Amino acid sequence: MRATAVLCTSALALTACASTPGQPGGQATNQNDCAVIAAVAKGHYRFGPENVPPPLWLFSEDASWKPRCDWSRYGVSFPTTHDPNRQHQPGDRVQWVQFQKPVYDGRGATIEAGILHGPLAGMGVRCRVVSGFAGWTLAGQCENTWIS
Template structure:
C-alpha cells in the first residue's frame, strides 16, 4: 500500500518538472510557438539597449533595425513592457536622398544556450562612425541582464 502511494506521488511530481526548452521557464526560448521565443528575444534586446547602450529618457535611440541573415526573424515587441522605447525603425531598403543622415541601432537574432543568450548588435551614428558588439545576456530573478561587458566586433 505504501509503495503504491509513493509511486503515485512520484508520478505526480514528475509531471511538474519542466525541461529547459519549455516556455514556462523564465528566460529560455519556448518550443511551442514563436510568441514565447519572440518575448525572450525582445527581453534580450531590451537588456542590451538599456545595459550597454544606456537608452532611456535622456538618451533616445536611433532608428531600430532588427536583422537576421535569412530575413525571416521579425519579433513583435511591446517595448514599454521592457522599459525601453524605439520611436522609429530603420528600413535598409528605403532609398536615401543625398544628404540624408543614415543612423541605426541594429540587433541580430539572439542565440540561446544553457547559460543564457549571446546577441550581436551595432550602432551607426553616421558615415564611418559606428561600432558592433557581441553581448552575453543571462536570465535571472530580475529578468534578462548583461553578464559583464560587451565585446567589440567591428569599428568604423
C-alpha cells in the same frame, strides 16, 4: 526525459527548455528575443529618456524572424525604425542601432548588435545576456566586434 525535467528546474536553463528540439542553439519565443534586445539597449547602450536611440534595425538572415515587441513593457523606446531597403535621399542622416537574432544556450543568450552614428562612425558588439529573477540582464561587458 528525466534529465530534461532536472535541467528545467534551473533558472538559467529555462531558455534551453523553451528551445525547439533538434535545432542547434535553439530558438526562443519573440518575447524572449524582445527582452534580450531590451537588456542590451538599456544595459550596454544606456538608451532611455535622456539618451534616445537612433532608428531601430532588427536583422537576421532568417527572413521569418520578425519580432513584434511592446518595448514599453521592457522599459525602452525606439521611436523610429530603419529600413535598410529604402534609398537614402540627399541630406538624410545615416544612423541606426541594429540587433541581430539572439542565439540561446543553457547559459542564456548571445546577441550581436551595432550602432552607426553617421558614415564611417560606428561599432559592433557581442553581448552575453542571462535570465534570472530580475529578467534578462547583461552578464558583464560586451565584446567589440567591429569599429568604423
